[in-house]
Amino acid sequence: MPRFSVIVPCFKVQGFLRECLDSVLAQSFDDFELIAVDDRSPDGCGAILDEYAGRDTRVRVLHLPQNVGLGLARNAGLAQATGDYLLFLDSDDTLTPGALRAIADRLAETSGTSDPDGRDGRDGRDGPDVLVFDYARTYWWGGTRRNVLAHLLAEAGADTFDVSVYPQILDLLMVVWNKAYRREFVTEHGFTFPPGYYEDTPWTFPVMLGARRIAALDRICLHYRQRRQGNILSTTSRKHFDIHDQYERVFAFVALRPKLARWQPYLHRKMAEHCLDILAKPDRLPPADKAEFFRRTAEMFRRHKPEGAVVVGEAAVLEGSWTGYRLKRQSARARREVTRRTGEARRAVAARARTGWASLHARRSLDENLVVYSASSHRGVLGDPAAVYHTAREIAPQLRGVWVVRDTETAGQLPPDVEHVIVGSRRYLEVTARAKFFVNDVNWPGALAKRPGSVHIHTHQGTPLKYMGVDLLDKPGARLGLDVPQMLRRADRWDLSLVANRHSELVWERAYPCHFTSARTGSPRNDVLVSRDRGDFRQRHGIPEGNKVVLYAPTRRDYRRGGHVDRLDLARFAADLGEGFTLVVRLHPSLAGGPARGMGLTEQARRGIVVDATDEPRVEEVLLAADVLVTDYSAVMFDYAVLDRPIVLYADDWPAFVASRGAYVDITADPPGQVARSYRELAWLFASGSWRDEESARLRADFRDRFCEFDDGRAAERVVRTLLLGEAMPPVGVARIPGQSSGREVPASA
Structure with missing residues (x-):
C-alpha cells in the first residue's frame, strides 16, 4: 500500500499533460501511485x-466510457486509490520538485513518528485528516506569483488543529488540489464529488x-497554471x-x-x-x-439566513432588489471615477508645490x-553607506548625516537617533536641495537635480x-526592464566611485562611461570583516557551540524569469554535511520577497x-559567522575572501549563466577555492575535507591578492577623512575633488 495516491x-x-505527469514521476519521494483518469478526452490524452x-x-x-466531468472523474480515481493519503492534481498543473517529500515529512512530524518514510502505521490513521499546503500561480508569459495568503500557513503553527481553533485556514482558496487527505477519513x-461546475x-x-x-505546510508544493484564455470557470455561460x-x-x-450549526453564519456569508x-x-x-x-x-440568501443574523457588508445588497443592486454598482463606479479625478488633481497640485519648495531651497547655499x-533603494541603514555614516558620526560629529528611506514603515525600523526623511516628502526636497554630499550604493531618483558644488559618492554594492x-x-x-540610457544619465551625477580593487576600477570605468573619479578606498562595509568580530548571529539562531557553519549564498539567474532556480536540494545537502555542521542559507536580496523561499x-x-538568513539586514554579520562559503556566482565571495576562510564554488550551470548575463572573469578558471560542477562533486569536497585543503588555501590566497587589494579595514575612515573632510591619509593615487578648492586630495586611480 503506497503512502500517496495522486x-x-x-x-x-x-x-x-506530459509536464504534469513528469512533475509527479520525477519526485524524490517515490512511494506513491499515480491514478490517471481519461475522461473520454477527444484529444491525445488517452494515448499519452x-x-x-x-x-x-x-x-x-482508467479510461471512462463517456465524459462525466471533473468531479465524477475524480470519484472514479478515488474508488481505485489504495494510498494512505490522497492528492488531487489537475492535469494542467504541476507538483514542485521535492513536494511529496515535504508533504511526507510534515505528515510524519504531525503524526509523532520519526520514520523516514513518513509513516506511523501502514494505514496512516494516526496522521492528520487533512494537510493544507501552499501553491503559486504560474502564468503563460513566465511569471510566478505566490499565494497572497501564504502567511496563514506560517501562522497556523507546528501543531495540528481544527477549524474551531484556527478558522483563518478557511480564508485560503477553497479548492481540492492544495491539500492531502487521509484516505480512511x-x-x-x-466524501465524494458531485457533478457540476463548482464541484x-x-x-x-x-x-x-x-x-x-x-x-499546515508553509511550502509551495504546486504550480497552479494560469492559462492565457483563463480556466473553465472564466468562461461566459x-x-x-x-x-x-x-x-x-x-x-x-x-x-x-448539529455540531456544525455554529458554521451556518460563516457559510451564509461565504x-x-x-x-x-x-x-x-x-x-x-x-x-x-x-x-x-x-x-x-x-x-437562497433569505432562505438560509440564520435566525437573528444581522447582515453587514457587501452581502446586504441581497436583501434588496436587482434594480437596487444595479444602482448601487453604478453609484460605486461613479464614486470611483470622482475619486480618481480628485486624486489626479491633488497629485498635480502637490507636484507643483513640491517643485516650488525644491526651487526655493535650491536658491540657498549648500550646507x-x-x-x-x-x-539599496532607500531600504534603511545598510551596506557601504551605513559604514561611512557610522564612522562619520564617530570621527566627524560636525557632519550632519540624514538618511533617505522609502516609507514610514522603513522609517519606523530605524534607531531613534538616526535622522531621516521619506523620499518625495517636502523635508526630502529641502535636504537634497541643500546637501553638500550624497552617498549611495545605487542611483538616486531621476528627479533629483545635482547642484553645482555638490559631491555624489557612489559606493556600488561589491x-x-x-x-x-x-x-x-x-x-x-x-x-529586461532596464533602461540603460536613463541609468547612465543618473550615473552622470557621480563624482566619485569607490573601488576595492583594480578590477572593479576598470570595470566601473568601462561599464559606466561617465565623468567620475575612481577612489581606491576599499569597501567600507568590509571593514568589520577585517576586525573579525563574529557578533551574536550564532547565538541568535541557536547554532550549537563548536559547529562549523556552512553559508550557502546563491545568486539570481537572468535566464529564468523571476531569477530563482533551485540548484541545490538543501535538505539533502544539510544531511550529507552530517553532525557538527550547520547549513545557513541567504538568498539574493531580489528573491527575498518572491516565491523562492x-x-x-x-x-x-x-x-x-x-x-x-535571507532577512538578516547586515550581510557582514552572516559572513562573520560562517566558517566556509558555498556560492555560485554571487559577488559576496569577494567580500568573504577578506576573512581568508574557505570558499567553495558550486558552478553547475556556468555556461548558461555566462551566456545569459555575461561575466568579466572566468571564475571557474581562477576560483577562490575548490570548484564543484555537480552536486556529487560538492558532497565529495565536504566528505573528503578537500574544501579546506592546501590547494583551497593557495587558490584563496591568489584570489585575495587580486580582489581584496584595498580592503585594509580603514575604508570607511578613508572615505570620511579624504572625501568628506579633505584630510590626508596614505593615498594610492591622487585626484582633485569636484567643487573644492585646491589642496583637497583623495585616493584615486592613476
Whole structure:
C-alpha cells in the first residue's frame, strides 16, 4: 500500500499533460501511485497516459466510457486509490520538485513518528485528516506569483488543529488540489464529488469542517497554471448557476450535523460573497441572465439566513432588489471615477508645490556639513553607506548625516537617533536641495537635480563579476526592464566611485562611461570583516557551540524569469554535511520577497534543517559567522575572501549563466577555492575535507591578492577623512575633488 495516491483527471489537456505527469514521476519521494483518469478526452490524452503506464508501473490509467466531468472523474480515481493519503492534481498543473517529500515529512512530524518514510502505521490513521499546503500561480508569459495568503500557513503553527481553533485556514482558496487527505477519513465520511461546475465547493467545506486534525505546510508544493484564455470557470455561460446547487449541498451537510450549526453564519456569508463575485465579473454570466442569477442568489440568501443574523457588508445588497443592486454598482463606479479625478488633481497640485519648495531651497547655499545617505533603494541603514555614516558620526560629529528611506514603515525600523526623511516628502526636497554630499550604493531618483558644488559618492554594492551598465546592451535578457540610457544619465551625477580593487576600477570605468573619479578606498562595509568580530548571529539562531557553519549564498539567474532556480536540494545537502555542521542559507536580496523561499526554505528553517538568513539586514554579520562559503556566482565571495576562510564554488550551470548575463572573469578558471560542477562533486569536497585543503588555501590566497587589494579595514575612515573632510591619509593615487578648492586630495586611480 503506497503512502500517496495522486489522482489526475484528464480532459483536453494534451499540451500540458506530459509536464504534469513528469512533475509527479520525477519526485524524490517515490512511494506513491499515480491514478490517471481519461475522461473520454477527444484529444491525445488517452494515448499519452497509456504510454506513461507502459513504462512506469506506478501509473494506472482508467479510461471512462463517456465524459462525466471533473468531479465524477475524480470519484472514479478515488474508488481505485489504495494510498494512505490522497492528492488531487489537475492535469494542467504541476507538483514542485521535492513536494511529496515535504508533504511526507510534515505528515510524519504531525503524526509523532520519526520514520523516514513518513509513516506511523501502514494505514496512516494516526496522521492528520487533512494537510493544507501552499501553491503559486504560474502564468503563460513566465511569471510566478505566490499565494497572497501564504502567511496563514506560517501562522497556523507546528501543531495540528481544527477549524474551531484556527478558522483563518478557511480564508485560503477553497479548492481540492492544495491539500492531502487521509484516505480512511475520506472513506469514513463518504466524501465524494458531485457533478457540476463548482464541484470543489461541496467537497472542501465539508472536509475542512469535518476534520478533527488539520496540519499546515508553509511550502509551495504546486504550480497552479494560469492559462492565457483563463480556466473553465472564466468562461461566459449559464453553467455558473451551478454554484447555487453546490452551496445547497453544503448547507444540507451542515443541517444533518448539529455540531456544525455554529458554521451556518460563516457559510451564509461565504455563499453570498462567492455568488456576488461571480455576478460582478463582466465575463462570467450572459448579460440577459444576470437579473435571474441575482434573484436566485437573493432567494437562497433569505432562505438560509440564520435566525437573528444581522447582515453587514457587501452581502446586504441581497436583501434588496436587482434594480437596487444595479444602482448601487453604478453609484460605486461613479464614486470611483470622482475619486480618481480628485486624486489626479491633488497629485498635480502637490507636484507643483513640491517643485516650488525644491526651487526655493535650491536658491540657498549648500550646507557644507550636510551628508545625505541612502542604500539599496532607500531600504534603511545598510551596506557601504551605513559604514561611512557610522564612522562619520564617530570621527566627524560636525557632519550632519540624514538618511533617505522609502516609507514610514522603513522609517519606523530605524534607531531613534538616526535622522531621516521619506523620499518625495517636502523635508526630502529641502535636504537634497541643500546637501553638500550624497552617498549611495545605487542611483538616486531621476528627479533629483545635482547642484553645482555638490559631491555624489557612489559606493556600488561589491565587486562586479556579472556584466553591468552598458555591457548589458549585448545581453537583452539580463537587461529586461532596464533602461540603460536613463541609468547612465543618473550615473552622470557621480563624482566619485569607490573601488576595492583594480578590477572593479576598470570595470566601473568601462561599464559606466561617465565623468567620475575612481577612489581606491576599499569597501567600507568590509571593514568589520577585517576586525573579525563574529557578533551574536550564532547565538541568535541557536547554532550549537563548536559547529562549523556552512553559508550557502546563491545568486539570481537572468535566464529564468523571476531569477530563482533551485540548484541545490538543501535538505539533502544539510544531511550529507552530517553532525557538527550547520547549513545557513541567504538568498539574493531580489528573491527575498518572491516565491523562492516558499519552495522549501521556509519550512526547512522552521524544522531546524537549515537557518534562513535571507532577512538578516547586515550581510557582514552572516559572513562573520560562517566558517566556509558555498556560492555560485554571487559577488559576496569577494567580500568573504577578506576573512581568508574557505570558499567553495558550486558552478553547475556556468555556461548558461555566462551566456545569459555575461561575466568579466572566468571564475571557474581562477576560483577562490575548490570548484564543484555537480552536486556529487560538492558532497565529495565536504566528505573528503578537500574544501579546506592546501590547494583551497593557495587558490584563496591568489584570489585575495587580486580582489581584496584595498580592503585594509580603514575604508570607511578613508572615505570620511579624504572625501568628506579633505584630510590626508596614505593615498594610492591622487585626484582633485569636484567643487573644492585646491589642496583637497583623495585616493584615486592613476
